[in-house]
Amino acid sequence: MDEHAPADHPTKTRIKPGQYVIISLRRMIAEGRLKPGERIGEVATAEALGVSRMPVRTALRTLETEGLVVRLGARGYAARAITASEIHGAIEVRGVLEGLAAHRLARRGLTASEEREFRTCLSQGEAIFADGAFGNGALDLFYTYNLAFHALLVDASGNPSIGAALTRNNQLPFASAAALALDWSDRPSEYEHLLSAHRDHCNVVDAIARRDDDAAERLMREHAWAAVRGEKVFERISASRPAG
Amino acid sequence: MDEHAPADHPTKTRIKPGQYVIISLRRMIAEGRLKPGERIGEVATAEALGVSRMPVRTALRTLETEGLVVRLGARGYAARAITASEIHGAIEVRGVLEGLAAHRLARRGLTASEEREFRTCLSQGEAIFADGAFGNGALDLFYTYNLAFHALLVDASGNPSIGAALTRNNQLPFASAAALALDWSDRPSEYEHLLSAHRDHCNVVDAIARRDDDAAERLMREHAWAAVRGEKVFERISASRPAG
DNA sequence: AGTTCAATTTATGGATCCAATGTCAAGAGT
DNA sequence: ACTCTTGACATTGGATCCATAAATTGAACT
Structure with a gap:
């Protein structure tokens, strides 16, 4: 780091x-x-x-x-002035892009190796929360797991334009999927936020596995807001920013 | 020079x-x-x-x-090697991004001046086809009108991340909305394609005006494929060079 | 004969130097 | 007193030089 x-x-x-x-x-x-x-x-x-x-x-x-x-x-x-509205918009864009990735995956189905990769990734996330304790090491573990899940989803979608658009979009603070564990890193008490994010991952994979493309897309869109659930982030943004 | x-x-x-x-x-x-x-x-x-x-x-x-x-x-x-699959993916990405813009607009409703702008833009498109004849000048007019419509939609959505992501995405040939009139410019017989694209615009604006966000998004997603309807484009792509 | 390790070569990344351009300010003229 | 012009300065853009890292090739050993 x-x-x-x-x-x-x-x-x-x-x-x-x-x-x-x-x-x-x-x-x-x-x-x-x-x-x-x-x-x-x-x-x-x-x-x-x-x-x-x-x-x-x-x-x-x-x-x-x-x-x-x-x-x-x-x-x-x-x-440039970064407003809360812009971060809101970037999260929205990430939602539709990753939602498209989930939609594509659910529509064309998972191969055996892809399904194995997803299950392995999810089990790694499960292992983090199975411990119950949540130290700094677990936070790093979740950071890696979270990035791996999103990268796997986008990569497996077979549409490189999604990843390219996401790479540009994720440069704004709090817009990236990495913001889940990164920007909350000073609050170890946010256990439930990360756990619910992991549950989101499981639900998305389940929807993909049962070929429910609309559900997978909708779940993934909603999951994009996981990093800012609790809306305290926007207070921090507007506090650090004077008038734009 | x-x-x-x-x-x-x-x-x-x-x-x-x-x-x-x-x-x-x-x-x-x-x-x-x-x-x-x-x-x-x-x-x-x-x-x-x-x-x-x-x-x-x-x-x-x-x-x-x-x-x-x-x-x-x-x-x-x-x-970069540009395959037909990548262009397909880029069009898909453009569809969800512009679909998001339409969804936002329909959800928050149009202001009076925005509605006036959209109606003015659509009437300009209507005027092109009202002539019946379709010369090269009309093709240029449609090119301008088409770009203006898409720019107006994205700009009015109030989410600058959509426009930023689209700018990157549109660098691929045939991925941009400009490909509608640009890459068909050697075929004046494609009158129906452009007319149906204009009808798509009208339907999207109608859906936005009646606050039907899901319909607006779905229509806009489907409209992204207007440039490649007829799938002859992909044959030209796989012939290894699109435009000369 | 194949594989592995090391050395050389080549190409990118960084630093410093030089040129061109735009801005700001001051002075003079109307 | 206000404005226009000119000159000086600061800042970005370009070119050249140097270091570092990676790839390839060759040789030696198994």
């Missing part, structure tokens, strides 16, 4: 500077440390992160395509 | 190397001069285009986000 210390690392870092700059800027924007409309200069960011201008330049172009920053003409870039 | 060192050229015909590389690579891929799966090296492309490696690097990253090239690990990039 990445440490969230910007300039704390010594000169030798195992993570590549390019990825480091991208995830740093993402965190800064998501946490509101870069306020909306605030200008982001290449040189300033490069010096602040202790890297050269080059990874900053590429990172800003990447973040521009992802919509997290906007260009200010020849005046550099600026952090 | 070619610059002969004009001292004070009034128009900004100065082509920047970055844009030049991007449009050159797009043309090469579209025209098949870069065959699918063919490896694209930075140095080779830079020397071929007479620029440095830097604009090629940024251009390849941009084209990667657009989905036209894929990474070959640390072995550079490759022109």
